Amino acid sequence: MKRRRLGKSGLMVSEIGLGTMTFGTQCQEQPEAFRIMDTAVEHGINFFDIAEIYPVPPIKELAGLTEEWVGSWLKGRNRDEVLLATKVAGPAHGWFNPPVRDGNAAIDGHQIRKAVEGSLRRLGTDYIDLYQVHWPDHDMRVEDTLETLDALVKEGKVRTIGCSNENAYGLMKALWIADKYNWRRYDTIQNNFSINNRRFEDELAEICTREEVSLLPYSPLAGGVLSGKYNADNIPKDARFYEYLSTGAPRQKAMSERFVNPKTLGLTAKIIELAKELSTHPTTLATAWSKHQSYVSSTLIGVSSFDQLAPILAAKDFTITPEIIAKIDSYCAEFPYPMG
Numbered sequence: 001m002k003r004r005r006l007g008k009s010g011l012m013v014s015e016i017g018l019g020t021m022t023f024g025t026q027c028q029e030q031p032e033a034f035r036i037m038d039t040a041v042e043h044g045i046n047f048f049d050i051a052e053i054y055p056v057p058p059i060k061e062l063a064g065l066t067e068e069w070v071g072s073w074l075k076g077r078n079r080d081e082v083l084l085a086t087k088v089a090g091p092a093h094g095w096f097n098p099p100v101r102d103g104n105a106a107i108d109g110h111q112i113r114k115a116v117e118g119s120l121r122r123l124g125t126d127y128i129d130l131y132q133v134h135w136p137d138h139d140m141r142v143e144d145t146l147e148t149l150d151a152l153v154k155e156g157k158v159r160t161i162g163c164s165n166e167n168a169y170g171l172m173k174a175l176w177i178a179d180k181y182n183w184r185r186y187d188t189i190q191n192n193f194s195i196n197n198r199r200f201e202d203e204l205a206e207i208c209t210r211e212e213v214s215l216l217p218y219s220p221l222a223g224g225v226l227s228g229k230y231n232a233d234n235i236p237k238d239a240r241f242y243e244y245l246s247t248g249a250p251r252q253k254a255m256s257e258r259f260v261n262p263k264t265l266g267l268t269a270k271i272i273e274l275a276k277e278l279s280t281h282p283t284t285l286a287t288a289w290s291k292h293q294s295y296v297s298s299t300l301i302g303v304s305s306f307d308q309l310a311p312i313l314a315a316k317d318f319t320i321t322p323e324i325i326a327k328i329d330s331y332c333a334e335f336p337y338p339m340g
Contacts, residue, residue, distance in 0.1 A: 001044025001316045004297045007187025007214045009160040011129060013083055015291045016316060017047035019218060019302035024055035024065040026240070026304035034073050035306050041082065043313045047298050049190070049216070050123075051087040051134055052115055053098045060099035067122035074124055083129040085216075087164060088115040090135030098134075107133050108140070109148035116157060131158040132190060135165040142170075142177050150183035162188030162216070168203040175211055186213060188297065193217035195226060195271060195286055195328060196264050197339045205295055214297035220290040221301075222339070223259040227283045228272045230260050238304075263338035270331040280318060283308075287315035289328060 003012040018040045023033040037048070054066035067086065074082070089098035092105045100118075105111060119128060131152065133145060152158040163171060163186050171189055178185040189208065193200045193215065200215065208215050221227050224240060235242050244256040268282070275282040290299040301312045 003046070005214070006130065006160060006297050007162075007185070008212050009187045011083055011160060011187075013047035013298045014045045015296075015298055016045055016287065016312065017049055017085075017216065017298035017300045018045050019049045019300040020066050020070060021051065021054045021056045022302055022304045023069050024062055025057070026055075026238075030069055030072070032306060033069055036303060036309060037070070037073050039306070039309055040313075041077075044316065046081065047083045047085065049085045049218075049300050050119075051089070052100060052119055053087075053089050053134070058099050063099045064118065064122050067119055071122050071124035079125055084123060084125065085130035085132060085162075086119045086123070086128055087132040087134040088112050090133065090165075091137040091140075094137075106140075107137055108144045112145070112148045112152075116152060120157065127157055127159060129159045130162055130188060131160075132162040132164050132188065133166075136163065136167075136170045138170055142174050143181070146174060146178055146183050147181070150178075150181075153184045160184065160187045162186050162190060164190035166191065168207060171204065171207055171213065172211075175213070188214045188216050190216040190218055190300070192219050193290065193296075194220050194222040195289055195332065196222035196259075196267055198332060199337065199339075205293075208295040213295075215293070215295050216298055216300055217290050217293075217296055218300045218302075220299050221283060221286050222264065222268075225259055225264055225268055226271060226286040228268060231265055231268055231272060258339050261338070263335045267331055267335040267338050270334070271328070274324070274327055274331075278324070281311035281314065283311040284314045284318055285324075287312050288318040288320050289324075291315065292320040292325075 001014045004015055005012055027033050050067050050070055053063050055062055088107060089100050089105045090107060092103055097103055098105045149161045161184055166189055174186055191200055229236055229239055241256040241260050244252040272282050275285045287299060303309055
């Protein structure tokens with residue numbers, strides 16, 4: 001599998017990376033998770049993405065379990081074989097209060113150091129390759145975050161840093177502050193990006209290109225919608241949004257309706273037809289489209305079972321031609337901003 005550079009760092013990652021947020025919930029058996037990680041590495045994936053609050057949905061009783069599973073898997077392998085990315089939870093106020101540090105999560109120096117030490121312990125390693133801020137706090141001083149992250153790089157506990165779920169203002173502000181104090185810059189941004197959600201292209205894509213920051217797209221299948229399973233006559237009961245739409249809390253239902261609605265299903269239907277024309281799986285097509293973008297370093301995929309891996313891994317050898325891009329662009333023009 002081809003590798004690409006993370007920002008301006010020395011880290012070279014596989015163009016498809018393994019997201020692990022399902023390990024411990026949707027993927028309930030540790031041997032199944034180990035089999036997924038083994039197979040990913042066998043096919044050239046050297047980049048795993050984790051977070052201190054995983055698995056999802058995040059609850060206090062399970063927070064950190066995914067890191068523990070990855071750490072247990074690592075014990076039987078060479079640590080340098082894989083690059084590990086994990087995240088410090090964002091602030092406790094706002095849209096979500098993460099189930100760590102007794103409901104007082106923050107991205108200041110005190111909390112970042114607590115989070116790093118916990119992740120290092122659970123992963124069973126003495127360094128983290130990429131350390132990311134899971135979501136921002138634009139009301140606090142960004143200096144309080146970046147000064148500590150820079151110190152962690154100098155101490156050797158972290159190799160490079162990134163942000164996640166960030167907007168254009170937040171990314172440029174952080175880059176400017178880092179330059180002002182000669183601190184380590186963010187090399188990556190991890191945001192939602194797929195054929196069904198192309199908002200990243202509006203502003204952030206230009207920033208990434210000009211500032212040499214790499215996008216790590218998560219949810220390249222738009223929460224599984226682009227696999228086509230929500231366009232079926234009977235939505236699988238084990239599908240993530242089936243439960244959210246039928247029994248979820250108001251916030252879960254609202255999120256689900258953003259992913260699964262007439263516009264997203266209409267666009268997905270077009271992608272399914274195109275995949276048939278190309279004799280491939282829509283999952284393969286959607287993954288290949290994501291990794292085709294010039295500012296993307298590694299497209300992060302996630303699976304809840306081993307059998308979901310094959311069409312994703314097939315994307316490493318699938319070529320996106322200008323003709324395919326033109327067709328997908330025309331479909332997107334029919335369904336602008338289907339996720340809002």
